[in-house]
Amino acid sequence: MRGWLVLLAALLASSFYLVTLQYESRRLYVAKERAHAQAMQLAAEHERLVAQQxxxxxxxxxxxxxxxxxxxxxxxxxxxxxxxxASGEAGGEARR
Incomplete structure (x- = not known):
């Protein structure tokens, strides 16, 4: 009986860990996509500013x-x- 409880606890712990990893993976993917969109926007803004300059x-x-x-x-x-x-003034400032 004890073995089953240990296995059940391990199963629950690994399930929670898997859900946490999936959530973190989705969060990081969304952050990456936002950063990519911002990079594209900044690149377009840079090109516009270079053309304006x-x-x-x-x-x-x-x-x-x-x-x-x-x-x-x-x-x-x-x-x-x-x-x-005047002939005496040529180069006088450079010698000081």
Whole structure:
């Protein structure tokens, strides 16, 4: 009789352990799927931001913003000023 009780207790313990393992397995699978979905979403967001960065740093856009917002003009010989250094001043700052 005692042997049957031990076997029954072992059967119940292993059954509870199996149910617990199945629950944990399902929980981990759901967590993995959520992480995978979030990774896909972040990858798509990254691609969108990279494309937006390329558009914002295009040379034509930078020039347009410089002219419109900073009132900058392209350099041309009519407005360019050249500064000449006296012969004793050349390289004086670099030696200090």
């Amino acid at each position: 390329r558009a914002l740093t295009a040379p034509a856009r930078v020039q347009q913003i410089a002219q419109r917002e900073l009132q900058m003009r392209p350099a041309h010989p009519g407005i360019t000023e050249y500064v000449t250094l």
